[in-house]
Amino acid sequence: MDKSEIMCIFALEVCKTKMRRKILLLLFVLVASCQILSGGGDLYARYVYPVIAKVLSALSALIPFSVSGVFYIVGILVLLLYPIYAITKHKQRKLEVLWIELELVAWLYVWFYAAWGLNYCQSDFYQRTSTPRANYDVAALKRFADEYVAKLNESYVEIKKVDKVLVRQEVVKQYAQMGEGMGIHAPFSEQPHEKTMLLTPLASMVGVTGTMGPFFGEFIVNGDLLPCEYAATYAHELSHLLGITSEGEANFYGYLACTSSDVPEIRFSGYLSILHYVLQAMQEVGRVEYNLIHAKIRPEIHLLELERRIHWVGLYNETLGDMQDRIYDFYLRHNRIEEGRKSYSDVIGLLISYDSAAQKP
Numbered sequence: 001m002d003k004s005e006i007m008c009i010f011a012l013e014v015c016k017t018k019m020r021r022k023i024l025l026l027l028f029v030l031v032a033s034c035q036i037l038s039g040g041g042d043l044y045a046r047y048v049y050p051v052i053a054k055v056l057s058a059l060s061a062l063i064p065f066s067v068s069g070v071f072y073i074v075g076i077l078v079l080l081l082y083p084i085y086a087i088t089k090h091k092q093r094k095l096e097v098l099w100i101e102l103e104l105v106a107w108l109y110v111w112f113y114a115a116w117g118l119n120y121c122q123s124d125f126y127q128r129t130s131t132p133r134a135n136y137d138v139a140a141l142k143r144f145a146d147e148y149v150a151k152l153n154e155s156y157v158e159i160k161k162v163d164k165v166l167v168r169q170e171v172v173k174q175y176a177q178m179g180e181g182m183g184i185h186a187p188f189s190e191q192p193h194e195k196t197m198l199l200t201p202l203a204s205m206v207g208v209t210g211t212m213g214p215f216f217g218e219f220i221v222n223g224d225l226l227p228c229e230y231a232a233t234y235a236h237e238l239s240h241l242l243g244i245t246s247e248g249e250a251n252f253y254g255y256l257a258c259t260s261s262d263v264p265e266i267r268f269s270g271y272l273s274i275l276h277y278v279l280q281a282m283q284e285v286g287r288v289e290y291n292l293i294h295a296k297i298r299p300e301i302h303l304l305e306l307e308r309r310i311h312w313v314g315l316y317n318e319t320l321g322d323m324q325d326r327i328y329d330f331y332l333r334h335n336r337i338e339e340g341r342k343s344y345s346d347v348i349g350l351l352i353s354y355d356s357a358a359q360k361p
Contacts, residue, residue, distance in 0.1 A: 024103065027110045034118050041121025045243050052115055053241065054188045056217030061193055066220050068213030069198030079104065116214035120245045125252070125350060128183030134356035136349045138285055144352050145278055145293050152275065153298045155259075155268040159227040162265075168192070170266050171235045174257040175242065184253055185242045192241065194234055196223045204315035206324035209233050212240035226311060228304060231266040232258050232273035248346025251277070252354070255347065274347055275305065281348050 034040035060067050083101065086092040126133055134140060172187045179186070197203045197211070200223035210221045210233045219237035221230070236254035244250050251274060258270025275297075282290045 021103065024106055024110065027114065028106065031110055031113045031118065035113075035121050041118055042123055044118040045122035049116070049119060049243055050185055050188065053185075053217050053243070056115060056215075057188055057192065057241065058217075060213075060216040060218050061189070064195075066195040066198050066213065066218060067216045068195075068218050068220065071215055073198075075108070112214055115217070116212065117245075119243045122243070122245075124246065125183050125249050126353070129181065131353055131357045133349070134353040136352060138289075140352055140356075141281055141285060141348070142289060144348070144355070145282055146296075148271070148274075148278055149293060149296045151259075152268075152271040152301065153296070155264070155271045156298055156301055157264045157268050158300075159265045159268065162227050162230045164230070166263060167231045167234055167266060168194075170261045170263050171231070171238060171257050174235075174260050175238065175253075177260075178253075178256070182253075182256075184239065184244060187238070187242065192219070192238055194237065195220045197221070200224055201315075202320075204312070205317040206321045207312065207316055208324070210237040212237060217241065224311075224315060226308060227265075228269055228272055229308070231269035235270070236273070246346065248350060251347035252350040255351070256354075272301070272304075274351075275301070277348055 034044050079101065083094075083097050086097045086100070087094060122128070125131065168191065172190060172192060175184065176186045178184055195213075195218055197208075197220050203209075203211075203222050204224045208222060209225060209229065210219070212219055219241045221233050221237060225233055232254055235257040236250045239250045239253040239257075242253075244253060255270050255274055258266050258273070261267050261270070279290065279294065282293045
């Protein structure tokens with residue numbers, strides 16, 4: 001290969017690099033515009049995201065295992081090992097390697113927000129559905145807790161095994177019936193298939209029961225879930241795929257999807273899914289009020305809650321769990337979820353407001 005050929009190849013590579021970085025810059029500007037401009041997030045969530053989600057979820061569904069899990073592992077290894085390889089084997093300059101690393105991170109940033117993350121910029125449930133916020137006072141909370149516990153007790157059924165196909169059919173049906181008036185997209189597929197976490201033991205060690213795979217339109221559940229937890233977790237994670245980013249809203253939609261089902265096991269899983277948040281809210285009201293509500297819960301449900309606690313505590317690692325909690329709390333706050341991890345408990349306020357609006361003529 002003579003000198004002129006080498007120069008041509010070099011020039012071509014430079015042009016490719018410049019074009020790639022121009023595309024990256026354009027995408028970055030578009031993502032930033034949706035985050036900054038009023039209404040940008042709503043336009044993305046309503047018109048752009050459904051198209052992207054349908055394509056990504058359809059492609060990732062062709063692969064039986066979690067593409068996101070492999071992607072995370074490979075991505076971390078590349079970011080950590082590439083500088084060592086490039087500097088020691090190819091004698092690349094450190095500054096050049098740094099620029100390549102920064103460009104790679106920038107592509108991941110743009111991919112994350114373009115593929116799903118811009119849903120964080122959409123209006124909340126109250127704005128999307130024109131539902132007024134109900135007064136979340138002690139009296140309203142006590143009324144809600146009393147009604148909730150009565151429904152929880154009535155719905156109780158022993159769940160020994162999970163029919164995943166039935167859960168999928170029922171939850172999809174309920175989300176399809178909600179319609180846009182409920183502020184959530186209808187399922188993008190009749191068979192949205194959840195995937196099991198590749199690193200289930202690690203996920204259980206940090207207390208993660210499910211997650212959204214934003215890069216590939218996947219929703220993923222923990223393989224250690226108990227039968228009574230599966231339907232509610234499936235519904236919660238599916239809501240994330242349907243464009244819901246708030247954890248409180250995901251709990252809300254998952255609860256509605258499950259408790260509206262005619263299948264007893266799915267309905268009970270839905271009611272059980274928010275028991276922790278109801279008891280936590282009543283505990284903040286006062287010890288007497290908490291004890292009164294606690295005493296009304298069926299003994300079988302108390303026993304089931306104890307079994308769940310023992311199950312997850314046995315798998316949990318406090319050091320790793322605390323670290324994950326801090327990282328996830330920072331992540332949520334960075335993405336406009338001001339309450340951070342506390343946003344999970346927003347489901348109570350959402351349900352009180354939803355019930356209040358439904359009762360008005």
